Amino acid sequence: MVVEEACQTILQRCDGFKPQVGLILGSGLGNLADHIDRAYRIPYGTIPGFPVSQVAGHAGNLVLGYLGGTPVVAMQGRAHLYEGWHAAKATFPVRCMQSLGIDSLIVSNASGGINPRFHSGQVVMIDDHIDWMNRCGSNEKEINAGAASIGLPHRTGNPYDAELMESAERLALKLGFMLSRGTYLATLGPNYETRAEYRAFAKMGADMVGMSTVPEVLLAKQLGLRVLAFSIITNVAKPDVQIVTEHSDVLDWSYKAQNQLVPLIMRILNSMSETR
Numbered sequence: 001m002v003v004e005e006a007c008q009t010i011l012q013r014c015d016g017f018k019p020q021v022g023l024i025l026g027s028g029l030g031n032l033a034d035h036i037d038r039a040y041r042i043p044y045g046t047i048p049g050f051p052v053s054q055v056a057g058h059a060g061n062l063v064l065g066y067l068g069g070t071p072v073v074a075m076q077g078r079a080h081l082y083e084g085w086h087a088a089k090a091t092f093p094v095r096c097m098q099s100l101g102i103d104s105l106i107v108s109n110a111s112g113g114i115n116p117r118f119h120s121g122q123v124v125m126i127d128d129h130i131d132w133m134n135r136c137g138s139n140e141k142e143i144n145a146g147a148a149s150i151g152l153p154h155r156t157g158n159p160y161d162a163e164l165m166e167s168a169e170r171l172a173l174k175l176g177f178m179l180s181r182g183t184y185l186a187t188l189g190p191n192y193e194t195r196a197e198y199r200a201f202a203k204m205g206a207d208m209v210g211m212s213t214v215p216e217v218l219l220a221k222q223l224g225l226r227v228l229a230f231s232i233i234t235n236v237a238k239p240d241v242q243i244v245t246e247h248s249d250v251l252d253w254s255y256k257a258q259n260q261l262v263p264l265i266m267r268i269l270n271s272m273s274e275t276r
């Protein structure tokens, strides 16, 4: 019921615009929404049921319009579980975007690099994840990322779409850079890692660590959406050196990485519009 109510409000505010692709723009990436043509901008606070994030760098608007020739709905900022949102509430916008008609979801976030070959400002494509939000021993249903989906065991497989990933790699090369792939580990946050945690996560097989994305991706997969996700590396963990990660550095590096990620996402949308 609430999804229908939210969608009704959205459709009224955008003259019935029908998006095909959803975008979730994370820390510092909200500017991508400024490239959307003929944009309808709807503040989250005016949509029934939408969570409103308090985190710096998250504007909190739903923006509908054309990007790379494709009708899109973009989330300028997201709600995080560490703010205290129930996973079902934090992922509610994904349900709404699916109900509005999207068949694919492109997600972005900022993360800490664990793979020593990564550097700050690099864009990495997420090709798998470790759900450490959900598997870290918490049985608090309120904060459990799994609560975003139905409460029965179900198959996830790899939620990231192989075909879209291959296409993204080809398009990145055309833009003049090689897109690395990596495994993203999601923690509940809000604290950045200790050196011992960075070391432990490296042993677990993570290439980068962040505090978002996994709940949205799991729900999107369950709803049958094709998923593509990118992470901007904003700091690289050096477990043997005492470095403090600051949110302002995270925002600075993600602004800088937009030079690569914005044209890449435009090209991806362009190629999606050609193949429809």
Ligand code: HPA
Residues within 6 Å of the ligand: 110, 111, 112, 113, 191, 192, 193, 209, 210, 211, 234, 235, 245, 250
């Ligand atoms: N850890 C967790 N989340 C992050 C980091 C980090 O080092 N950098 C940006 N988001």
